[in-house]
Amino acid sequence: MSVRTARRPRTALWTTAAAVTVLVLLGMLVANGVVWPNRILAARYDVRGVDVAHYQGEIDWDVLAAQDLDFAWIKATEGASHTDPRFAANWADAMKTDLLVGAYHFMSFESPGADQAAHLASEVPATAGTLPPVIDLEFYGDYFDDHPTPDQVHAILDPLVAGIEEHYGAAPIVYATGEAYDLxxxxRYPALPIWIRSVAWAPRLSDGRDWTVWQYSNRDRLPGYDGVEPYIDMNVFAGTREELAALALD
Structure with missing residues (x-):
């Protein structure tokens, strides 16, 4: 075997090893929220915000609001009876900042939509100037593997939407993962603004619809909170701050 032919497989081996190493390092940086490709794509949108729950622990809203943010949606309720233990404090303190503030409800597949709407209405005041409530539609628990049928979900979602519209005088925004959106x-629901989760690439809805809010990252870190969850969700709005404010309750 000549020297020249011996070098070729050795060079290819080192090249492959180097490429694998780079990919592993890049994967670790992405996993730890250091590198996030969507941040580049989301940077073209000027209106940024967060969504939070009790997992972020006690939040210093003055510090958080100073991080070039325009809005925040706060988890309020889940299903027909659960209330986020940090909602009242988060709501009161966030309202003291210049952020546009709204609440979100995590939709359960196990309780009637009308009951869920009533629970949300009992916990979240219909305050003029606040952003419309959000329905968080995503899988959880066993439903990751065993999805509810569209008929089962619509039987819950339809009265939930109707109850929110009646109580708050505005259509809710619906947050969904790509899979939940497609299913x-x-x-459907052409009058409802869509908040889409897409943390790996820019969102493109399967039916050609425009999104209103895009959750582009679930692994950012910002000063101002200290909970069991080290990361915070980041979002952008497809418009100006004035256009977002125009969605607020009357």
């Missing part, structure tokens, strides 16, 4: 929202 339950595509080509």
């Amino acid at each position: 339950y929202l595509a080509d």
Whole structure:
């Protein structure tokens, strides 16, 4: 075997090893929230915000609001009876900042939509100037593997939407993962603004619909909170701050 032919497989081996090492390092940086490709894509949108729950622990809203943020949606309720233990404090303190503030409800597949709407209404005041409530539609628990049928979800979602519209005088925004959107929202509910989760690439809804809010990262870190969850969700709005404010309750 000549020297020249011996070098070729050795060079290819080192090249492959180097490429694998780079990919592993990049994967670790992404996993730890150091590198996030979507941040580049989301940077073209000027209106940024967060969504939070009790997992972020006690939040210093003055510090958090100073991080070039425009809005925050705060978890309020889940299902027909659960209230986020940090909601009242988060709501009161966030309202003292210049952020546009709204509440979100985590939709359960196990209780009637009308009961869930009533629970949300009992916990979240219909305050003029606050952002419309959000329905968080995503899988949880065993439902990751065993999805509810569209008919089952619509039987809950329809009265939930109607109850929110009646109580708050505004259509809710619906947050969904891409899979949940395709199963339950595509080509339906044309009057509802969509908040889409897409943390790996820029969102493109399967039915060609425009999104209103995009959750582009679930692994950011910002000063101002200290909970069991070290990361915070980051979002952008497809418009100006004035256009977002125009969605607020009357």
